[in-house]
Amino acid sequence: MSLEKHPLVRDWIGVSGGRVVVHTGKVDFGQRISTALARIAAEEFALSPEDVDVAEVRTGAAPDEGMTSGSNSVVQSGNAVRLAAATARAAVLARLAAEFDVPTDDLELADGFITHRGSNRKTALTEALAGIDPALAVDPGARLRPREEVGVPVSHPPRGMRAMVEGRYTYLHDLDVEGMLHARPVHPPHIAARLRGIDAAVIEKLEAGGVRVIRDGSFLAVAAPGEWAAIQAAGRLARACDWDCGPGLPEIDVAAALRDNPVERLPVIGGLPEPDAALPPAPDAPDLEAAFTRPYQMHGALGPSAAMASWDGGKLTIHTHSQGIYPLRESICESLDLPLDAVELVHVPGSGCYGHNGADDAAFEAALVACAMPGTPVLLKWTREDEHAFEPYATAMHVHVAARLDGRGDVAAYYAEASGDTHRGRPRAGPDRAGPARLLANRLRADPLPPYRAEPNMNREGGNHRNLTPGYAFPETRLVKRLVRDLPLRTSAMRCLGAVANVFALESVMDEAAAKAGADPFGYRRRYLTDPRDLAVLDRLEARLREIPDPAEGAGRGIAMARYKNQMARVALSVDLAVNDRAEIILQHAIIVADSGRIVDPDGIAAQLEGGFVQGASWALYEAVTWDRDAITSRDWDSYPVIRFDNIPPVETVLVDQPDCPSLGVGEASPGPAVAAIANAVHAATGLRLRRMPFTPEAVMEAALQADAD
Amino acid sequence: MTLALRINGADREIASDPETPLIHVLRDELKLKGAKLGCGLEQCGACAVLVDGEVTLSCATPAAVFAGREITTIEALGDTPEGARVQEAFVAASAAQCGYCTPGLVVAVTALLQRDPAPSREAAMAALTPHLCRCGSHPRVLRAVEIAAGQGQGQQ
Ligand code: FES
Ligand code: FES
Numbered sequence: 036m037s038l039e040k041h042p043l044v045r046d047w048i049g050v051s052g053g054r055v056v057v058h059t060g061k062v063d064f065g066q067r068i069s070t071a072l073a074r075i076a077a078e079e080f081a082l083s084p085e086d087v088d089v090a091e092v093r094t095g096a097a098p099d100e101g102m103t104s105g106s107n108s109v110v111q112s113g114n115a116v117r118l119a120a121a122t123a124r125a126a127v128l129a130r131l132a133a134e135f136d137v138p139t140d141d142l143e144l145a146d147g148f149i150t151h152r153g154s155n156r157k158t159a160l161t162e163a164l165a166g167i168d169p170a171l172a173v174d175p176g177a178r179l180r181p182r183e184e185v186g187v188p189v190s191h192p193p194r195g196m197r198a199m200v201e202g203r204y205t206y207l208h209d210l211d212v213e214g215m216l217h218a219r220p221v222h223p224p225h226i227a228a229r230l231r232g233i234d235a236a237v238i239e240k241l242e243a244g245g246v247r248v249i250r251d252g253s254f255l256a257v258a259a260p261g262e263w264a265a266i267q268a269a270g271r272l273a274r275a276c277d278w279d280c281g282p283g284l285p286e287i288d289v290a291a292a293l294r295d296n297p298v299e300r301l302p303v304i305g306g307l308p309e310p311d312a313a314l315p316p317a318p319d320a321p322d323l324e325a326a327f328t329r330p331y332q333m334h335g336a337l338g339p340s341a342a343m344a345s346w347d348g349g350k351l352t353i354h355t356h357s358q359g360i361y362p363l364r365e366s367i368c369e370s371l372d373l374p375l376d377a378v379e380l381v382h383v384p385g386s387g388c389y390g391h392n393g394a395d396d397a398a399f400e401a402a403l404v405a406c407a408m409p410g411t412p413v414l415l416k417w418t419r420e421d422e423h424a425f426e427p428y429a430t431a432m433h434v435h436v437a438a439r440l441d442g443r444g445d446v447a448a449y450y451a452e453a454s455g456d457t458h459r460g461r462p463r464a465g466p467d468r469a470g471p472a473r474l475l476a477n478r479l480r481a482d483p484l485p486p487y488r489a490e491p492n493m494n495r496e497g498g499n500h501r502n503l504t505p506g507y508a509f510p511e512t513r514l515v516k517r518l519v520r521d522l523p524l525r526t527s528a529m530r531c532l533g534a535v536a537n538v539f540a541l542e543s544v545m546d547e548a549a550a551k552a553g554a555d556p557f558g559y560r561r562r563y564l565t566d567p568r569d570l571a572v573l574d575r576l577e578a579r580l581r582e583i584p585d586p587a588e589g590a591g592r593g594i595a596m597a598r599y600k601n602q603m604a605r606v607a608l609s610v611d612l613a614v615n616d617r618a619e620i621i622l623q624h625a626i627i628v629a630d631s632g633r634i635v636d637p638d639g640i641a642a643q644l645e646g647g648f649v650q651g652a653s654w655a656l657y658e659a660v661t662w663d664r665d666a667i668t669s670r671d672w673d674s675y676p677v678i679r680f681d682n683i684p685p686v687e688t689v690l691v692d693q694p695d696c697p698s699l700g701v702g703e704a705s706p707g708p709a710v711a712a713i714a715n716a717v718h719a720a721t722g723l724r725l726r727r728m729p730f731t732p733e734a735v736m737e738a739a740l741q742a743d744a745d
Numbered sequence: 746m747t748l749a750l751r752i753n754g755a756d757r758e759i760a761s762d763p764e765t766p767l768i769h770v771l772r773d774e775l776k777l778k779g780a781k782l783g784c785g786l787e788q789c790g791a792c793a794v795l796v797d798g799e800v801t802l803s804c805a806t807p808a809a810v811f812a813g814r815e816i817t818t819i820e821a822l823g824d825t826p827e828g829a830r831v832q833e834a835f836v837a838a839s840a841a842q843c844g845y846c847t848p849g850l851v852v853a854v855t856a857l858l859q860r861d862p863a864p865s866r867e868a869a870m871a872a873l874t875p876h877l878c879r880c881g882s883h884p885r886v887l888r889a890v891e892i893a894a895g896q897g898q899g900q901q
Contacts, residue, residue: 065842065844261769337783680887685866
């Protein structure tokens with residue numbers, strides 16, 4: 036997709052200041068894509084990664100690669116950069132060979148120079164690259180330098196690491212320009228509340244003190260010189276508001292709604308929803324049947340969302356940590372009735388986001404504030420409370436599984452039905468103002484837009500049916516997805532989408548079926564696996580586990596595996612844990628084995644896998660968004676607990692390199708298996724099956740009571 | 746009377762209202778942007794600085810409270826041998842992803858090692874529990890502690 040839209044070498048590779056520059060539309064939010072891309076270009080140009088720069092991602096200049104999501108960056112941008120660099124290398128070698136009048140084979144590319152071996156004549160690579168024909172197209176068949184030439188990748192510190200540890204790395208939150216005001220939105224108690232009025236005396240007093248108050252319907256913000264002044268002003272204004280809260284947020288049992296709401300059931304075949312296929316019948320008398328649920332969970336970035344915007348009367352410039360600057364630009368233009376070329380978006384790193392968090396909403400809010408005060412740049416930040424209560428969450432999910440077993444205890448038929456709200460809350464333009472409708476402030480402004488009404492994601496392995504299809508060759512599978520709308524909370528894309536709940540369900544059932552069959556969890560899985568790479572990760576995990584001691588008395592070990600989207604990186608993972616007498620789950624050890632094709636940046640891969648494990652563990656053990664009629668009640672880190680250092684086990688990663696296979700992203704490969712392996716380890720330790728996330732002490736105790744009652 | 750604070754070894758006259766939380770004085774007035782605002786509620790550790798060598802959250806306590814104390818921010822931490830060693834260890838373990846939590850963690854690990862030069866894994870976990878990281882760099886941060894403490898290569 037990236038190359039189709041941007042077919043020229045210069046779309047991806049350039050030279051600036053005597054250095055090679057990689058252009059990309061993918062943004063770095065800690066997943067180290069810029070490190071990987073620099074290394075890919077460095078490999079093809081026989082350079083050190085430190086000699087390659089990665090250009091700022093800015094609309095108009097960067098290739099439009101849509102969203103940075105779905106673990107696609109290494110595949111899309113990485114592939115484009117590798118082929119563009121290889122094409123460029125071939126082109127400069129051919130040109131110099133002609134110029135020197137020597138065979139191409141006599142030229143050597145090393146250390147940034149192209150040298151003729153016979154005569155020692157040489158030219159700098161960057162100089163040669165600068166002379167490339169601007170119309171040169173990327174050759175999809177360009178010869179790539181094989182692993183033997185490039186050498187085994189070694190770990191270098193990622194870009195920006197030193198600046199990060201010295202506090203010098205610049206985040207969006209740190210931008211500081213002459214004449215800038217700090218802004219804070221004043222959000223309603225909940226998204227459906229309407230502003231009836233504000234105490235005029237308070238506004239007067241604020242304005243007398245140099246604070247600007249911006250109002251558009253129920254969208255409200257303040258701007259002040261200084262961050263603390265803005266925070267205080269926002270607090271004062273919030274207390275002066277009179278809100279009509281209407282009927283409030285629906286206090287319903289979301290798991291029950293997901294299960295029972297009458298919505299279209301879409302058969303999923305080969306990873307694709309097939310509306311016209313015959314609907315799989317419900318299994319009669321299954322040998323195994325269970326429902327698995329996940330609550331609403333939040334991205335919960337450590338640094339609340341922020342954006343800087345300025346409007347000079349004709350042009351709007353927005354600095355944002357959005358994952359999709361081109362789609363966001365389109366939706367902002369549509370919202371403000373501006374032509375595309377009047378708005379420029381520049382990506383500046385924010386804190387890690389794990390999907391679509393408040394970044395886009397904050398960018399649009401900053402734009403609204405900036406437009407109200409031409410000529411004044413504003414740095415708008417959300418508070419912790421704004422982020423917790425107003426980011427778009429990962430949808431709650433319900434996965435119903437039933438299986439029929441044969442005489443040997445093998446799965447003869449597997450049935451799964453996955454239900455959830457949409458994962459597509461990103462402000463992508465579309466019919467019925469679909470882009471603007473997904474920007475929070477448009478729900479609040481005068482003439483508010485109604486909530487976005489999602490259509491089911493019909494893409495292969497999309498949304499709620501991501502990893503719904505088992506990677507195991509069962510004789511019969513019957514899979515269904517259901518998009519349940521009109522639920523209480525706003526939702527969007529979070530790391531892994533539906534794969535978390537689906538892998539949790541499938542891998543829990545595999546564990547249960549193996550136990551029923553009296554088989555070990557490795558051997559049982561092997562009965563259904565044929566792909567050598569699937570088998571390899573499982574074998575490596577088993578081999579590694581043989582080298583370490585068994586879990587201590589009272590502790591348990593669980594395993595799980597998955598191939599992300601059934602087409603990306605493969606992970607097999609084990610967790611050792613114990614349940615203490617307060618019913619808390621204490622993680623003791625984890626091993627992650629992964630195959631993500633050709634390894635480019637081993638340390639970056641390990642970091643992503645470990646990070647994914649930790650986030651998966653946090654989802655499994657702690658996280659659930661709560662609310663009541665009046666408001667979201669998960670408003671800070673006390674009311675929305677997450678994993679902390681006191682429950683971090685040693686995590687080992689084992690990488691299986693496949694030098695001849697394409698490189699695949701790993702950012703979303705480990706969280707699903709982490710959740711499932713934890714559930715399976717709890718069973719090994721206690722005999723209890725936990726099927727409702729998160730596995731809090733209350734959930735453990737409830738499962739124990741349930742088991743006693745059965 | 747204006748407030749005077751001792752920050753990174755220098756005496757600074759502070760123009761901000763003394764009731765302003767320290768972090769805003771650091772970031773806004775003094776342009777020391779290394780400490781991060783994560784919550785403003787003393788729940789996440791992103792804003793940690795050293796005050797008389799102790800890890801201190803700067804996001805909620807008024808600046809005036811720190812008069813007469815020695816404040817060290819991440820910007821000056823590398824000037825001490827312990828701080829520099831901890832920073833090197835973080836680089837060696839590549840113990841950051843987005844890095845938003847990192848300045849606070851570097852400060853906390855430096856204070857920990859000053860108190861306990863060879864902390865056990867459990868002691869390190871306990872000392873860092875006030876600090877959140879949402880990217881899951883925890884295992885690497887714990888490795889960095891081992892490296893900084895000279896405990897092997899930080900292998901586990
Ligand atoms: S910002 Fe101070 S603890 Fe979170
Ligand atoms: S590295 Fe992103 S929050 Fe810790």
